Amino acid sequence: MSYVGPDFEPPRPRRSRRPLTVTLAALVAAALLGWLVYQTVGGSGGSAAAGGAATPPAATPGAATPGAATSSASAGRSAPSTGSPDPSPARSSPRDDAKPTPAATGPAGSGPLAGKVVVIDPGHNLGNFRHTAEISRTVDIGTSRKECDTTGTATDDGYPEAEFTLDVSHRLRTLLEQQGATVKLTHDRDEPPWGPCVDERARIGNTAHADAAVSIHADGSAAGNRGFHVILPGSVHAGGADTRPIVGPSRDLGERIAGNFVHATGSAPSNYVGGGTGLVTREDLGGLNLSTVPKVFIECGNMRDSKDAALLTSGAWRQKAAEGISEGIVSFLRGQGRAGPTGRTP
Known part of the structure; x- marks a missing residue:
């Protein structure tokens, strides 16, 4: 006033x-x-009322200029960060030079993906290192029994896969929510403190009636093995597993993620599995075998290769990875876009 x-x-x-x-x-x-x-x-900080008193005479030496105090105070404050920091507790984290895009404001459920549900499964859990007995117990995955979960891998200088997968998952969630999707994570930082087990990860997607589910990982192969690959569910009908209804849509989802991942990151398909296609079919993963909704895994790169590790530890590259995965999911849910990987390793 x-x-x-x-x-x-x-x-x-x-x-x-x-x-x-x-x-x-x-x-x-x-x-x-x-x-x-x-x-x-x-005081000199106010403005004259419209149509009111005449303009005051020029300020005398030492007089404050209206608004100067406010401007100086503002200049001394930095704007609050809108993104999530790179949160590795196991080491001095790489500089997070690209923050996740802040979620769009607006009515809940608005956007092209309104009404769609996506489940994101960040591979492993940092708490698994402190709960080795719990994650070592076996669970039924239909074709056999396997460990509840594992600790995952890490780069040579200690950046853990579980930290990478959670960071990319947070970025991916933000991008999908901007499109109006309802997004659920199978776990988030300290909740639960370990796991969940692979059968529970699948169950979370099934219970949510997800339109698409993606499990985020990074590989731990030998040095020199580079690139990403998307893992598709094979046709399994054994025990409590029956993937036959989801094999086709899961392949479509995986192909679209692979194509958009190349486009967003510039990374090439794996040079050690998949025959250059970036696509691998497996029947030994409980998270896929027990899923009743379209689901794939993505191994975003090889943490044990120094060139891939340089990408995986870059905040800017992780943002690009999230964008590629997001674009693939959006393409799948809307039935359009890239399918099939092409490109080169940077």
Whole structure:
């Protein structure tokens, strides 16, 4: 609100036969007195009311310029960060030079993916290192029994796969929510403190009736093995597993993620599995075998190769990876876009 100073009214000139110059001098003196009272009580930071008092005289040396104090205070504050920091507790994390895009504001469930549900499964869990007994117990995956979960791999200088997968998952969630999708994570940082087991990871997607589910990973192969690959569910019908209804849509999802991943990151398909296609079919993963919704895994690169590790530890590259996966999911849910990987390793 504009403020013009205290209640002050210049004295009204009396009717007299004094010369006009005397009357004008009285008016000028009154105006000056009004300005001095305004400066004393109202302060110099306010603006004049529209159509109100005349513009004040030029400031005298040492007088504050209106608004100067506010500008100086603002200049001393940095804007709050809108992205998630790179949160590795196991080492001094690589500089997170590309923050996740902040979620779009607007009505919940608005956007092209409104009504769609996506489940993101960050591979492994940092707490698994402290709960080796719990994750070592076996669970039924339909074709056999396997460990509940594993610790995952890490780069040579200690950046853990579980930290990578959670970071990419957070970025991916933000991108999908901007499109209006409902996104659920199978776990998030300290909840639960370990796992969940591979059968529970599949169950979370099934219970959510997900339109698409993606498990985020990074590989731990030999040095020199480079590139990404997407793992598709094979046709399994054994025990409590029956992937036959999801094999076709899961392949479509995987092909679209692979094609968009290449486009967003510039990475090439794996040079050690998949025959250059970037696609691998497996029947030994409980997270796929027990899924009743379209689901794939993506191994974003090889943490044990120094060139791939340089990408995986870059915040800018992780953002690109999330964008590629997101674009693949959006393409699948909307039935359009790239399918099939092409490109080269940077």
